[in-house]
Amino acid sequence: MKKILLILICPFLLFGCQSDIDDGRIKVYTSFYTMYDFAQKIAGDNVRVYNLMPQGTDAHDWQPSSKQIVNLNKADIFIYNGLGMEHWVESVIPTLENPKLKVVIASDGVTVIGGEHEEENEEEEHNHGAVDPHIWLSPINAEIILSNIKDALIEVDPDNALEYQSNYDKYAEECKQLHNDFTTQLENFEKRDIVVTHQAFSYLCEEYNLNQFALQGLHSEETNPQRMKEAADYIKAENIKVIFYEPASGKALAQTLSNEDGVSTSIAPLNPLESLTDEEIKNKADYFSVMRANLAEILKALKKQNGII
Numbered sequence: 001m002k003k004i005l006l007i008l009i010c011p012f013l014l015f016g017c018q019s020d021i022d023d024g025r026i027k028v029y030t031s032f033y034t035m036y037d038f039a040q041k042i043a044g045d046n047v048r049v050y051n052l053m054p055q056g057t058d059a060h061d062w063q064p065s066s067k068q069i070v071n072l073n074k075a076d077i078f079i080y081n082g083l084g085m086e087h088w089v090e091s092v093i094p095t096l097e098n099p100k101l102k103v104v105i106a107s108d109g110v111t112v113i114g115g116e117h118e119e120e121n122e123e124e125e126h127n128h129g130a131v132d133p134h135i136w137l138s139p140i141n142a143e144i145i146l147s148n149i150k151d152a153l154i155e156v157d158p159d160n161a162l163e164y165q166s167n168y169d170k171y172a173e174e175c176k177q178l179h180n181d182f183t184t185q186l187e188n189f190e191k192r193d194i195v196v197t198h199q200a201f202s203y204l205c206e207e208y209n210l211n212q213f214a215l216q217g218l219h220s221e222e223t224n225p226q227r228m229k230e231a232a233d234y235i236k237a238e239n240i241k242v243i244f245y246e247p248a249s250g251k252a253l254a255q256t257l258s259n260e261d262g263v264s265t266s267i268a269p270l271n272p273l274e275s276l277t278d279e280e281i282k283n284k285a286d287y288f289s290v291m292r293a294n295l296a297e298i299l300k301a302l303k304k305q306n307g308i309i
Contacts, residue, residue, distance in 0.1 A: 023048070026157050029072050031080035031089070032059045033275045034136045035106055035145075037287050039079055042149045042167045046160045050075075055281060056248055059274040060219045063088040073098050076156050079149060082107040085133035104152045106145045110135045113202045114218075130218050134272055138203040139182065142287065143175040174288055182208050182295055189302045193238040195231060195257075195265075197250035200272035210298070215253060223253060232260045241304035244270035244297070247277050268297045 026047040030036040036051035043049055052072070053062050064072070072078060073096050080086050082105040093103060114131040135141040150168040154161040186192075186208050194205070199214035213234050215223045234240070235257075245254035247269045254267040271280075271290050280290065303309045 026077065026153070027075045028077045028079060028153075029075045030078075031086045032062075034273045034287060035079045035081060038106075038136075038142070038146055038171075039149055041171050041286075042146060042153060042164055044163055044167055046157065046163065047153065053275065055275045056277065057275055058249070059085060060087070064092065069095070072096065073101075075101055077102045077104060077152055079104040079106055079152070081105075081133055081135070083112060083131050083133035083135065102152055102156050104148055106148050107133070107135050108148055109144050110141050113206060132199070132202040132218055134200045134218075135203055136273060136287070137201055137291075138207045139175045139179040139291065140207060141203060142178075143172050146171055146175070178288060178291055179207075181292070185295060185299055186210070186302065189306050191239060191305045192302065193234075193240060193305070194244060194270075194298065194301060195235060195240050195242075196244045196270060197253050198246055198272060200246075200274075201270070204294075215257065216250075228257060228260065231257055232263050235263050235265060239305055241265055242297075242301035243267045244301070247271055247280070248275060268301065270294055270297055 032053045193211045205212045243254040
């Protein structure tokens with residue numbers, strides 16, 4: 001009975017029940033969901049892809065167990081985002097003893113937002129003093145990440161280079177289409193402001209000329225009363241009609257703000273794609289479906305803000 005129960009539960013945990021299987025295929029480990037999804041898209045059936053971080057986890061705070069580090073030491077490729085997203089990587093990689101391990105920093109080649117005022121403290125993160133690691137929320141950057149993964153797989157497994165290139169071409173085209181959809185659907189609004197619980201959308205906002213006001217900084221620190229008051233004032237001044245929250249967290253914070261005196265808004269999810277919820281996994285969501293859902297929510301919010309609906 002316990003064995004049957006475990007089999008039923010594992011698909012919904014997605015990553016937590018993965019075991020390291022040696023069947024001769026290339027082993028790729030990734031640091032969190034989006035890296036895992038992109039690696040699977042390029043790898044196809046030639047590679048076993050394992051995600052280290054369980055779904056529903058905050059990527060900024062999570063770190064691997066000793067067992068996961070042992071498994072990582074057996075990998076052929078390790079893919080991580082970089083830019084401070086995975087705080088544990090710099091201390092773990094030097095301890096690995098596999099000389100053949102190919103380490104891929106997915107953010108290589110991306111133009112980074114932030115970092116110009118690295119001396120700023122946590123309270124000043126809202127002013128973009130820290131580097132924003134959420135690069136994948138721009139489809140243009142997603143294409144760069146996919147290319148970096150493709151190049152690594154071809155280097156480690158040249159026999160399957162044509163398939164990796166073909167998979168990359170397919171999803172690079174999908175990135176271009178996604179970028180076009182964001183551009184054309186969001187271009188004709190005069191008011192372009194969004195309020196979010198987590199400062200994760202700098203790349204998306206810069207790409208599509210949106211203005212982001214975040215209740216919490218890049219690493220989701222506590223929101224203080226002053227920030228909540230600033231947010232309430234901003235909402236009233238800019239005629240904001242929707243407060244966006246992360247599906248895995250932040251809903252209570254968004255609801256609290258929406259209930260502030262003089263704030264008349266609804267709340268809606270906006271997914272930064274650090275991990276997926278159980279329901280998203282059950283519905284076979286992926287990067288592209290989630291990003292299109294994000295686009296639909298932003299479009300609806302801007303229509304309300306601009307008096308179209």
